[in-house]
C-alpha cells in the first residue's frame with residue numbers, strides 16, 4: 001500500500017510549446033540554418049529579449065534576402081518541416097490535456113498512507129488503522145466488493161468509521177453492504193456525522209450499525225489491546241445531534257463530561273469525530289490522535305498548489321480539507337472521504353481509503 005498523491009501538469013505548458021515553435025519557424029528561413037547573428041545580438045543591454053524582427057531591419061539596403069537565393073524547393077521543404085512540427089506539437093498537447101482530464105476526474109478508490117511514531121507504544125509495536133469517512137451509502141461494485149477488498153488488503157487491526165457512512169437522502173443499502181463486508185476484517189468503531197443526524201433517524205441507524213457488530217461511540221470510549229498495545233478509542237456524535245436532542249444540549253459540555261479524566265488513563269488515546277474544524281476543542285483534551293472526515297477534500301484540488309477549494313463549515317480554501325496536521329503532541333488525520341456525487345464531481349480528489357500506521361519507538365533513543 002502506498003500513499004497516493006496525485007501529480008499534475010500545468011495547462012500553461014502546452015500553450016508555451018506552441019509559442020516557442022512559432023518563433024523557431026522564423027529562424028529556419030535563414031539560408032545556413034544557423035541562428036542569425038543579428039538574433040544572437042537581439043538581447044539589449046538590460047538583458048531583456050530583443051525584437052525577433054530585428055534581422056529584417058538590419059539587412060543592408062539593396063541586398064537580396066538570404067532565402068531568395070535558395071530557391072522554391074528549399075522553401076517547400078522547410079514549410080513541410082514546419083507543418084510536421086506543428087502537427088506533432090498539437091498531438092502532444094492534445095495528449096497531455098487528455099491525461100490531465102483523466103487525472104482530474106479520476107474517481108477510482110485510492111489508498112493514502114500516513115505513519116505516526118509514538119513513545120506510548122513499545123518498540124516493535126505497530127498498530128494499523130483503516131479510516132473510512134463520508135461513504136454516504138455510495139456503492140463500489142457488487143456488494144461493495146471494490147471497497148471491501150481494498151480494505152481487506154490493508155490487513156488493518158482496527159477500522160474507524162468517522163461519520164456520514166449513511167446518508168439522509170440515499171437508501172441504506174450501500175451502508176449495509178459495506179458493514180456486512182468489513183465486519184470480519186477487524187474490530188469496527190463508528191461515530192455519527194451530520195447527514196446521519198439530518199436523517200432524524202439517528203437511533204435507528206445506530207441500531208442497524210450495531211447489528212453488524214460495530215461499536216458505536218456516543219461521547220464514550222472503549223479500551224482495546226492490539227499486539228500488546230493499549231489503545232483507548234473515544235468517539236463523539238456529530239454536533240448536529242443538537243437538532244434532534246433536547247433543547248439545552250451543549251456538545252462541548254458533553255465532551256468535557258466524557259473526556260475530562262482521560263489524561264489519567266494509560267494508553268494511546270484516539271478520538272473519532274466527524275468535524276475537522278473543531279480541532280481547537282479537541283486540543284483541550286489529551287488525545288494523541290484525532291480522526292475526522294466531513295470536508296470531502298475541499299472538493300477541488302490542484303496538486304502541489306491548492307489543498308481544497310471549499311468545505312462545509314470551513315468555507316473557501318479550508319484549512320482542514322484533508323491530510324495530516326500536527327498540533328503539539330496531537331496528530332489530526334482528516335480523510336477526504338469515499339463518497340462520489342456525479343452532480344458535484346471531485347477534481348484531482350479521488351475517493352480515498354486512509355491507512356494509518358502507528359509505530360512504537362524506543363524512548364531511550366530520544
Ligand SMILES: [Fe+2]
Nearest residue numbers: 164193194294
Ligand atoms: Fe459531513
